[in-house]
Amino acid sequence: EVQLVESGGGLVKPGRSLRLSCTTSGFTFGDYDMSWFRQAPGKGLEWVGFIRSKVYGGTTEYAASVKGRFTISRDDSKSIAYLQMNSLIIEDTAMYYCARDTYYFDKWGQGTLVTVSS
Amino acid sequence: EIVMTQSPATLSVSPGERATLSCRASQSVSSSLAWYQHKTGQAPRLLIFGASTRATGIPARFSGSGSGTEFTLTISSLQSEDFAVYHCQQYNNWPPITFGQGTRLEIK
Numbered sequence: 182e183v184q185l186v187e188s189g190g191g192l193v194k195p196g197r198s199l200r201l202s203c204t205t206s207g208f209t210f211g212d213y214d215m216s217w218f219r220q221a222p223g224k225g226l227e228w229v230g231f232i233r234s235k236v237y238g239g240t241t242e243y244a245a246s247v248k249g250r251f252t253i254s255r256d257d258s259k260s261i262a263y264l265q266m267n268s269l270i271i272e273d274t275a276m277y278y279c280a281r282d283t284y285y286f287d288k289w290g291q292g293t294l295v296t297v298s299s
Numbered sequence: 300e301i302v303m304t305q306s307p308a309t310l311s312v313s314p315g316e317r318a319t320l321s322c323r324a325s326q327s328v329s330s331s332l333a334w335y336q337h338k339t340g341q342a343p344r345l346l347i348f349g350a351s352t353r354a355t356g357i358p359a360r361f362s363g364s365g366s367g368t369e370f371t372l373t374i375s376s377l378q379s380e381d382f383a384v385y386h387c388q389q390y391n392n393w394p395p396i397t398f399g400q401g402t403r404l405e406i407k
Contacts, residue, residue: 228395286345288342291340291341
């Protein structure tokens with residue numbers, strides 16, 4: 182069974198950093214691109230960014246709202262994707278999800294909550 | 300950036316009735332359109348990709364149609380477990396990948 186589990190969320194002050202993990206199982210992680218999303222309270226889903234599989238160079242793309250502050254990486258040996266979030270702002274408060282990327286997103290985790298507040 | 304607009308924001312339907320949800324793209328996305336079901340506290344669930352292809356395990360009461368800029372998700376006979384928020388997503392022109400703001404399907 183394919184599973185994705187996000188972790189690492191919590192309460193953090195503006196300007197600080199947080200790293201989220203997406204631990205996966207049940208599929209060959211290295212064969213897939215992986216994406217991160219978020220959903221702020223009362224808002225729709227927002228794509229945060231993605232990382233290509235190593236076959237396609239392991240390169241990354243980001244939404245304009247997080248570019249330069251967030252970094253996505255992957256450890257294929259552990260089947261984990263990471264979202265490093267720096268210089269956090271209030272507007273980054275959201276539930277964060279990871280998903281397996283096949284242009285659409287066929288498997289998702291249940292999310293981890295990030296709250297940015299002083 | 301392609302803007303996706305869903306309507307209505309909230310749809311109230313009785314169990315057993317048909318629900319029709321709409322999604323419009325600001326420019327053509329061909330058939331590169333997916334629909335997701337999302338319940339609070341759960342992982343989003345892929346329903347439809349390629350505008351009309353049901354994902355694995357999705358019941359036949361869910362159907363998708365449309366191409367270009369106009370898309371529809373139809374649930375033919377609503378079951379209690381179908382009341383949720385539904386999102387459309389385009390993957391024809393990215394980055395960025397973009398979603399509609401969601402339609403909340405509630406029990407009438």
